[in-house]
Amino acid sequence: MFSDKIEEFIDSLQIEDLDEETKRVKEITKRLNKSYYEGSDSEEDHCYIVGSLGRDTAVKSFSDIDMLFVLPKELKTKYSNHQGNGQSKLLQDVKKEIKKKYPKTVVRGDGQVVVVSFTSLNKIVEVCPAFERSDGAFDYPDSNNGGSWKKTDPLPEIDESLDTITETNQNFKYICNLVRAWKNNEGFKFGGLLIDTLVYKFLQENESYKSAGFTDYLQLLKDLFKYLKSRDKNQKYWFALGSSQKVYNKKGTFVSKAKKVYEKIEDLTEESENIYDVMREIFGSNFPVPEEIQEAANIEKSALYNRNVRQTEEFIDQKFNIDIRYNLKIECNVKQNGFRDMLLRTMLAKGTYLSVSKRLEFFIVENEFDSLIQDSEYKLHYEVYWKVLNRGEEAIRRDCIRGQIVRDEGRHKKIETTNFRGEHYVECYVIYRNICVAKDRIEVPISNN
Incomplete structure (x- = not known):
């Protein structure tokens, strides 16, 4: 029954254990309370877990813990009157206090928050220092463009989410x-x-x-x-x-x-033969299928094996956790001697198929993560991967399905050629701390002409 499988899939998305993450938040809170509230070593006072975790709508592949720490109100005047960028100064001061607890952990100010990177968790805690307003909302520092205070109001959002x-x-x-x-x-x-x-x-x-x-x-x-x-x-x-x-x-x-x-x-029913194929297209290869359908798929694969076809395709959601947080866009330059270069997306928009004997140069045209990798900590844990999948009867006949997920060699480019007919595609992934934080796909339809 489809209802059983959607329930099973939803259950697979639930966060099972937050003990280690909660421990880190409590340690940071205790350190900041010692620093900013004399005589306090509370692990809970003045701290709120906000964002999707606070609203209890996150899935288990989450990568960030958003934490709001409320500072004494009188400090806001100090940083507002600071010569230069007072908001940047505040973030740097909070960073110094957290470093007292984690001297060997990467801690950095990042625009509006202090980011604490925990390698053992493959997660980061984003600490947002804030000042409570008279209306119950909070002012937080934005160190961009010379510095300013911004308003956030997460507590009513949390309450409404939990109530709903x-x-x-x-x-x-x-x-x-x-x-x-x-x-x-x-x-x-x-x-x-x-x-x-x-x-x-x-x-x-x-x-x-x-x-x-x-x-x-x-x-x-x-x-x-x-x-x-x-x-x-x-x-x-x-x-x-x-x-x-x-x-x-x-x-x-x-x-x-x-x-x-x-x-x-739109026209799917629970009896539709392709319902689970469609669900996997939408939600990923981890969407469960009934045993009888899986057995049929295995028989089909066995038939391919009997034709000496290797099943080499890999799936990103089975290699890494996925938490898409940044934009990524890839493009492809189509080249052939004696012809003008063209962009593949332009050709696709015109409904044009590729012909054989073309040189394909795939490259990244937009990578929002690039704005972060100037930081050495990001560079250390930042990788790009590619996947090239061939589809169709000709790919099967040639035993050339491919589909392996391979690490980029450092050029952030992928060179291919159009060899045979099929509805192929290329995907690109940005991996940070073993989490896929951005990805994109481009279709590569090849005809015989």
Whole structure:
């Protein structure tokens, strides 16, 4: 039954254990309380875990723990009156205090937070020092562009999220989990607060799903993606659940991505032969399938093995955790002697297939992570990987499916040639601390002509 498999998949997304992460947060809190509140060594006072973890909508592949530490109010005047960038000075001072606890751990100021990198966890704690406002919100430092104070209001968002999880019998959380799994598999940036806000609004407009069971989830998914694809991609912001603070939508990428998903699932039923293939296209290769379908797939693979075809394809979600946080875009320069170079995406937009004997130079045109790798700590743990998959009868006949995920040699380029017909594709991944934080795919359709 599909309902059993969607339940199994959602269960696989849940965070099982936060003991080590909680331990680190408590240690940082205790150190900062000693530094800024005389006589205090509390592991809990003045600290809030915020972000997706605080709202309890994160999935187990999360990479960051967002922590808000509230400083004594009188310190704000000190840093506001500081000659130069007082916000940068505040971040550096908080960094120094945390280093007293972790002298060998990489700790750095990063625009608006202090980032503490824990190699043993393959996770980072982002410490946001803040000052409580009279309205219950907080001012936090932004050291960019000379420095300023920005407002954040996470506590009402946390309260509203937790209340909604309870009121909907966990459905709000589960739907937020599914959207994150889709975002990670598809490989595009979609902020956690925006995800939670849009799911919250979806449930406000579709109240019957607040009490949904897993038998309702196929129709729920259809209505969810119909809702997402119907948003205005040019809308600049939404008002966040709980706080009504503005959550910005820079590119509206999720709208066009949701449209493609809706077109795939609109006519699906639980009896559709391809339902699990479609679910894996949307949510990744870890989406479970019934035993009888898996057995049929194994028989098909055995038939390929009998034709001496090696099953070499690898899957990124089976090699690394995935938490897409940055934009990545790849392009391909198509070359052939005697012909003008063309960009592959331009050709695809015109509906043009590639012909054989072309030289293909794949390269990165946008990598948001590049803005971070000037820091030596990022350079140390930053890698690029590529995947080239050949599809079609000719790939099988030639025993040339490929699909291995291989590390980039340092040029951030991949050179290939068009050899035979098929609907092939190339993917690129940015890996940081064994977590895939950005990825992109480009289709490579090759004809015989």
